[in-house]
Amino acid sequence: QxxxxxxxxEFTQVRHRVPMISLDNAMDDGELADFHRRVTxxxxxxxxxxxxxxxxxxxxxxxxxxxxxxxxQAATRGDGSTGEDITQNVRTIQNVPLRLxxxxxxxxxxxxxxxxxxxAGFERLNSxxxxxxxxxxxxxxxxxxxxxxxxxxxxxxxRPLTFCCYGWGETSEPPGxxxxxxxxxxxxxxxxxxRDLRQVMGLDACRAYFDDLGRRRDALGxxxxxxxxxxxxxxxxxxxxATAHHPRWAVARKFPPQEALTVVEAVEFQVGRTGxxxxxxxxxxxxxxxxxxxxxxxxxxxxxxxxxVRVGDTVYVRRAGDVIPEVVRVLAE
Numbered sequence: 003q004x005x006x007x008x009x010x011x012e013f014t015q016v017r018h019r020v021p022m023i024s025l026d027n028a029m030d031d032g033e034l035a036d037f038h039r040r041v042t043x044x045x046x047x048x049x050x051x052x053x054x055x056x057x058x059x060x061x062x063x064x065x066x067x068x069x070x071x072x073x074x075q076a077a078t079r080g081d082g083s084t085g086e087d088i089t090q091n092v093r094t095i096q097n098v099p100l101r102l103x104x105x106x107x108x109x110x111x112x113x114x115x116x117x118x119x120x121x122a123g124f125e126r127l128n129s130x131x132x133x134x135x136x137x138x139x140x141x142x143x144x145x146x147x148x149x150x151x152x153x154x155x156x157x158x159x160x161r162p163l164t165f166c167c168y169g170w171g172e173t174s175e176p177p178g179x180x181x182x183x184x185x186x187x188x189x190x191x192x193x194x195x196x197r198d199l200r201q202v203m204g205l206d207a208c209r210a211y212f213d214d215l216g217r218r219r220d221a222l223g224x225x226x227x228x229x230x231x232x233x234x235x236x237x238x239x240x241x242x243x244a245t246a247h248h249p250r251w252a253v254a255r256k257f258p259p260q261e262a263l264t265v266v267e268a269v270e271f272q273v274g275r276t277g278x279x280x281x282x283x284x285x286x287x288x289x290x291x292x293x294x295x296x297x298x299x300x301x302x303x304x305x306x307x308x309x310x311v312r313v314g315d316t317v318y319v320r321r322a323g324d325v326i327p328e329v330v331r332v333l334a335e
Contacts, residue, residue: 004093004094004100005090005094005155005156009154010090012153013088013151013153014087015080015085016077016085016087017083017084018080018082018085019112020112020171020172021082021083022063022080022171023082023247023248023249024082024247024248025230025248025249025252025253026248026249026253027253027256028255031209034205034231034253041242044238044242045238045241045242051203051233052180052202052235053201053203054185054201054202054234055202055211055229055230055231056196056199056200056230057196057228057230058227058230058254060118060142060143060226061117061142061143061146061225062079062118062146062147063115064076064077064092064117064150064165065085065114066092066098066165067110067112067171068111068112068113069109070109071107072101073092073100074089075087075089076091076092078151088150088151091149091151091152091155092117092165094155094158095117095158095163095164095165099193102191102193103190103191108175110172110173111170111188112172112173113169113170113188114167114169114170115165115166115167115169115193116165116166116168117146118143118146118164118166118224118225119142119149119163119224120142120223120224121223121224121225123161123162123164124139124145124162126162127161127162141291141293143225149161149163164194167188167193167194167195168230169181169185177236179235180234180235180236181233181234181235181236181239182201198215201234208231211229216257228254228255229254230254231252233251233252239251259291260290261318261320261330262289262290262319263316263319263333264285264286264295264317265314265316266313266315266317267284267285268283268284268313269281269284270282270284280299280301281302281306282297282300284296284297285297285317285319290319290327293321295321297327298328299326299328301328309331309332310332312332317329317331317332317333318332
């Protein structure tokens with residue numbers, strides 16, 4: 003029932019009926035406060051606005067379409083308007099229901115969420131790879147994304163993938179009054195949601211939730227890179243609207259980038275296609291946020307002088323925005 007299709011030669015495209023736009027980021031407490039101020043200036047209730055809060059999972063966003071309760075299609079986010087058809091692969095994920103429970107599910111509903119890999123599943127996958135003599139995956143996010151984009155769903159079926167719903171797209175019935183209530187309703191149909199989904203009121207409660215999750219981050223058993231806050235009342239979401247890139251009623255409060263210590267072994271200069279020269283530090287390889295980093299940008303010579311980076315220095319490195327490795331500062335002592 004879960005694996006029955008022949009391997010495909012390519013992925014077909016799926017156009018999202020409701021766009022899957024990305025979230026705006028709040029990198030610090032001040033940016034979260036700015037988001038809250040903009041919300042309270044636009045909706046009724048002022049400072050007492052209620053948000054749903056949940057972990058921001060570090061995986062791959064997907065949309066799963068059910069018709070008459072049955073799973074009929076699944077797609078990646080892609081560019082937000084068009085994604086790839088990964089229906090047969092998603093059907094292999096054990097906690098994704100092939101049929102929704104209960105008599106009250108809509109005729110049509112698209113549930114949206116994250117496909118990710120737990121730390122235990124990732125370790126098991128890499129242990130099996132090493133035993134076969136294969137190259138292990140760098141981190142759980144890459145492993146999850148690569149697993150979902152297999153043309154042969156039998157390969158995906160052997161990967162320890164997990165799905166967690168955080169929203170919805172097209173639905174044939176009104177979703178009700180609140181984000182929190184709708185997600186709980188989706189859970190009642192058998193779709194997995196976050197155990198840490200909460201309702202919080204006001205900015206201080208948002209900060210408290212963020213701090214609490216930050217303290218528990220390492221014990222969760224899966225990777226998160228922040229907390230997502232969404233205005234709970236759907237009428238307020240509609241009033242706030244969205245830009246072309248992100249909804250004005252939601253924000254991702256990101257955790258600070260993880261840092262690690264290593265040594266600058268050399269510096270090289272790269273010439274870009276526009277002629278710009280960028281100094282790049284060659285580093286003693288080090289793990290940063292689940293990725294092995296051996297090169298880091300030094301941006302430009304003004305930054306090199308400001309940070310006083312020299313060959314042989316011990317430096318802190320991080321992945322800016324959890325993506326591009328950069329040298330943060332020198333450990334002078």
